[in-house]
Amino acid sequence: MVRSGRGCRFVQDRAPPPSYPRPMSTQTSGRVRFDALGIATTDLTASLAFYRRLGLEFPEAAEQAPHVEAVLPGGIRLMWDAVPKEQATPGGGGPQLAFRCASPAGVDALYAELTGAGHQGTTPPWDAVWGQRYAVVADPDGNGVDLFAPLDPAPGAGG
Template identity: 60%
Template structure:
């Protein structure tokens, strides 16, 4: 069998805070998951996003330490319009999440912004500047 990408894993220091952030981005995660050490959400198409507390990771990898510096993996969320990028960025930063890049009209044809999740991982928010253009297919990694 050929390997296939099945899950994107996120290590968190505060499960409830992380899940609240990703719920704001539209992921369907039940409220009772906030107190769990491992949580998964299935996305359309079957890809999963999983969250593990730092304690879970240390339980099977005692030498694991929290990475220093910027994250190496970023998630990107497609928004309905350039105005939706601006609005979601304002809502998230208004709720106290750190903005990394304010919304701007990127040279690759998107309205683009980056906000940090509770553990400091960059999360891109984007929408095509011109609906129907190739820029609506992908955003650069945060």
């Protein structure tokens, strides 16, 4: 059976899957939480235009920034980072999971823990221009996993 709705086409050739009485997966509370999905792009203008067509809104001139975010219902963020073509992953880098740490020092500690356990660190911790301590570690399948925390406010900044 084929159904259409809101410009999407759904093909159903069997009974729908059973509904589950509880979530199939949860995240325990602790030192990190899933917070965002990141996309590295060599053409930020084209990428934002695509996602605008899907209903996301961005400020004027967002294409000029090195980092752009959209907050989705529920608080999860989609993030875009402009990367030079010579730094792009051949064939595309794909989205990355992003986990927020409790502090900048937490980014450093978790990066050290994961790389110490044999996981490949692809970007050592650094202070990003958008105000976060940031690092990237590859998961066992080679997918990038971002670790980040807001940078501490500067002394005397009154924040």
